[in-house]
Amino acid sequence: MNTSDKPETLFSFFSTKSIDYYQNNLEENYRFFLPEHPETGETLSAEGENGVWTKLEKIHEGTVAEVSFSTTDFMTAEELISLLEPFDLDILWAPLYTGEFREFEPSGYGGGGNSISIFDTYGLTGGRETEDDYMSEGKMQNLTEETLEESKKMMLTNMDDLLENDPKSYYENFLGLYFLEERYSYLKQNGFQVYGAVVTGPVRELLKLKDVKQLRSPSLGELDYWNWE
Template identity: 35%
Template sequence: MKEPSKKVWDTLAKVHEGTVAEVAISFDKLYTLQELESILYSTFEAQEMPPTPVWYALDTGQERIDEEDFILHGGEVIGFPEHINLPDSEAERPKTKEDEVIEMMRILSEHKKTVSKTTWTLEKELNLDKRYEYVKENGVKIYGIVITGPSKELLKLQNSPHVRYATLGDIEIWNWFDY
């Protein structure tokens, strides 16, 4: 296990049970959304309210250095939230999450000038046309997620053979009054 990941698990083991945390993890390989759902389902033992991914890192063909590694640079990372809000149009609504992601990539590709300005990244560095074509041809594959949930539940991810690397985000006291 990589040293920074060990610190994540050690920290989660030490924090109080009444806390929730956010953990970003990268996987040992690319997974489809269905495969990922199955991995998380088995990791969290089919709980009624398991920890939930809030963001997915999307493989767009630009992230890979080699088969063993993925790089993450702010402007180059493309991902999507658990709930994608596509603009309303006359076109038929995408039927699956995969269709929504592909539609999202199409929209980003069509509006690359705006994306470039809002991300402060040069259009040529974004490669949105290539990324869109890649996702359309190769399908929606995930190489990492940001997941939130009870700190002690997230600790179960440390034993998953699918998790290659982890970083810790926020840890907060669970707010019982919000529900």
């Protein structure tokens, strides 16, 4: 297994209207764990919760926070959105399974015991609205039922554009997008499967995720403290 003491996870945002490639620095420290081994179907474990729920319980319930988690099973993006629909939360990003270990050996992965976390993860987001002249960027959209199909189409289109118009040395060595052709073919043939998410919302809503049995290995991200005076 290819391991590293300090893996630099690569998050590739293809679903954006403004550029073909977008590296999201916000989520680069999160780790997501595969629910099962793609080759054998063996159920895999995930690393611990790191006291996330205890930390959140000590924070004012109206504070806005960011939490990542993995899921106990692969699921479609539609199933993920449906699972989180009862909660007042925004889905910022979801790691995609793109054929790792089935179609290719990922360039970086690690884990302890019976867990696997892929470092160069591709992900799905809601995209970013821009003006037609591409000179100004708008607000990043969240991943919702309304934006999902457009996000999928946008991601595949941008991947195809890179494959058709740019040399492999550019998107691998400069953008860090390894196995782009294999991943593109896998998504085209098998659809979009996710195994986690990064969400944001009030602490009182995030704490409700503690009881969702399909979620595991949460990690706490940024906090936005509100002035309640």
